[in-house]
Amino acid sequence: MGSFFTPLSWHDAPFILTGILNTIYISTVAIIIGTILGLMVGFLRAESNRFTNVLMGGGLDVLRSVPLIIQLILFSTYIGATGHPLDPFVAGSIVLSLYTMAFMSEVFRGGFESVQQPMQVAARSLGLTYWQTVRYIRLPIGMRAVFPSWLGVALSVIKDSALVSVIGYMELLRTSEQLISRTQQPLQILIGVGFFYFLISYPLSLYGKRVEGKMVS
Amino acid sequence: MIEICDVHKSFGDLEVLKGIDLEVKKGEVVSVIGGSGSGKSTLLYCINGIEDIQQGKIVVDEVDVHAKATNQDRLRQKLGMVFQQWNSFPHLTVLENAALAPRIVLKKSKKEATEVARQELTHVGLGDKFDEYPSRMSGGQQQRLAIARALAMKPDYMLFDEVTSALDPELVGEVLDTLRMLRDDGMTMICVTHEIGFAREVSDKVAFFHQGIIEEIGSPEQVISNPCQETTRKFLSKVLH
Ligand SMILES: Nc1ncnc2c1ncn2[C@@H]1O[C@H](COP(=O)(O)OP(=O)(O)O)[C@@H](O)[C@H]1O
Ligand SMILES: [Mg+2]
Numbered sequence: 452m453g454s455f456f457t458p459l460s461w462h463d464a465p466f467i468l469t470g471i472l473n474t475i476y477i478s479t480v481a482i483i484i485g486t487i488l489g490l491m492v493g494f495l496r497a498e499s500n501r502f503t504n505v506l507m508g509g510g511l512d513v514l515r516s517v518p519l520i521i522q523l524i525l526f527s528t529y530i531g532a533t534g535h536p537l538d539p540f541v542a543g544s545i546v547l548s549l550y551t552m553a554f555m556s557e558v559f560r561g562g563f564e565s566v567q568q569p570m571q572v573a574a575r576s577l578g579l580t581y582w583q584t585v586r587y588i589r590l591p592i593g594m595r596a597v598f599p600s601w602l603g604v605a606l607s608v609i610k611d612s613a614l615v616s617v618i619g620y621m622e623l624l625r626t627s628e629q630l631i632s633r634t635q636q637p638l639q640i641l642i643g644v645g646f647f648y649f650l651i652s653y654p655l656s657l658y659g660k661r662v663e664g665k666m667v668s
Numbered sequence: 669m670i671e672i673c674d675v676h677k678s679f680g681d682l683e684v685l686k687g688i689d690l691e692v693k694k695g696e697v698v699s700v701i702g703g704s705g706s707g708k709s710t711l712l713y714c715i716n717g718i719e720d721i722q723q724g725k726i727v728v729d730e731v732d733v734h735a736k737a738t739n740q741d742r743l744r745q746k747l748g749m750v751f752q753q754w755n756s757f758p759h760l761t762v763l764e765n766a767a768l769a770p771r772i773v774l775k776k777s778k779k780e781a782t783e784v785a786r787q788e789l790t791h792v793g794l795g796d797k798f799d800e801y802p803s804r805m806s807g808g809q810q811q812r813l814a815i816a817r818a819l820a821m822k823p824d825y826m827l828f829d830e831v832t833s834a835l836d837p838e839l840v841g842e843v844l845d846t847l848r849m850l851r852d853d854g855m856t857m858i859c860v861t862h863e864i865g866f867a868r869e870v871s872d873k874v875a876f877f878h879q880g881i882i883e884e885i886g887s888p889e890q891v892i893s894n895p896c897q898e899t900t901r902k903f904l905s906k907v908l909h
Pocket of ligand 1: 707
């Protein structure tokens with residue numbers, strides 16, 4: 452009988468690829484849903500009075516302050532306890548999206564608030580309705596202003612998505628953990644995984660810097 | 669015609685307009701002068717419904733500005749307004765700035781909207797700046813852009829709120845020239861201004877505001893050259909010297 456451990460080989464490529472794709476998949480879902488929800492919540496926060504803002508702010512503060520890994524475990528444990536456990540992908544997407552939304556909403560709120568009242572009054576004086584002013588003036592100007600921050604949040608979501616492995620989602624980190632326990636080659640595998648995260652994050656952050664540079668000039 | 673009858677306006681406990689009566693006929697140029705805080709800007713904001721009023725009535729071409737049934741977005745299409753700050757839309761080129769409202773408010777085709785924008789921009793002397801971004805232009809150019817942007821809606825009235833006050837002195841002239849041109853085109857205008865010489869030259873009527881009321885109103889000769897109120901004289905001696 453051969454060794455229980457088998458070294459890393461090309462046969463593992465599809466398995467690793469699944470992990471990579473799943474990481475990209477869940478990050479993309481969380482960034483898209485988090486951005487849409489964050490836009491809505493950020494707009495509400497920029498528009499609403501102090502009282503509603505304190506209420507909303509409280510909820511968002513909880514999402515931002517409690518470590519993601521705890522939110523993931525709490526959520527999947529709670530859902531499991533109801534007797535209708537969710538697929539790890541679904542559960543992970545829900546938690547990661549809400550977590551993303553909490554950060555995105557602050558970013559977008561700042562964007563909407565960066566368009567000052569006089570600019571809005573000028574638009575209204577041309578006959579634009581409230582919603583036309585939101586759509587054609589506040590949204591484009593505000594979003595440009597906060598694009599670098601948005602990208603920053605998106606990048607950290609890609610990295611944070613590794614935590615969804617704790618509830619059993621087969622993303623990159625979890626596939627590599629399984630490979631490590633089989634191959635006993637943690638160093639090579641973790642360096643490879645780290646390199647992969649670098650490979651998707653770095654070009655995005657370079658791109659962000661370039662856009663930011665363009666906006667300043 | 670713009671008819672303003674006994675208009676009272678307060679911000680909380682602060683009564684800013686204390687019974688304003690003023691009539692602006694088609695083709696007239698009315699200048700509003702007066703000290704800072706006397707309520708001049710507030711009156712313009714009330715005329716196009718950006719601010720509500722507590723008492724009285726403002727009627728523009730038979731439409732009561734503050735009546736519940738009035739569509740103020742609609743009404744503002746015929747009331748162009750230019751402010752002390754030019755508020756160019758920074759994400760749009762000069763041409764797009766001027767074409768935006770015709771396109772989305774008047775629902776003109778892109779081609780038509782661009783055509784009106786070109787005409788108005790050329791009219792105010794920005795014919796060579798279509799593709800420029802506003803941030804690369806001087807204050808005087810941006811203020812003329814703001815005027816062209818308002819004109820592109822083909823308004824019947826123009827409201828100007830100290831449009832030269834934020835400009836460097838050497839840029840004031842080009843903007844005043846633009847206003848003179850509009851007067852010659854026959855545009856109906858209300859100009860809040862500190863340029864007393866300009867007001868005397870272009871106005872059919874000058875109204876002197878003091879602490880929320882019109883202290884004195886009449887022809888430029890009367891109000892600026894021979895004021896009968898002590899407050900008017902004091903104000904004029906302050907701004908003219
Ligand atoms: N949005 C506002 N809220 C509260 N007070 C205001 C507001 N706008 C203007 N005021 C006050 O109303 C008065 C008249 O202002 P304004 O019409 O801007 O004067 P002017 O244009 O003649 O300098 C000032 O005392 C000003 O502080
Ligand atoms: Mg003012």
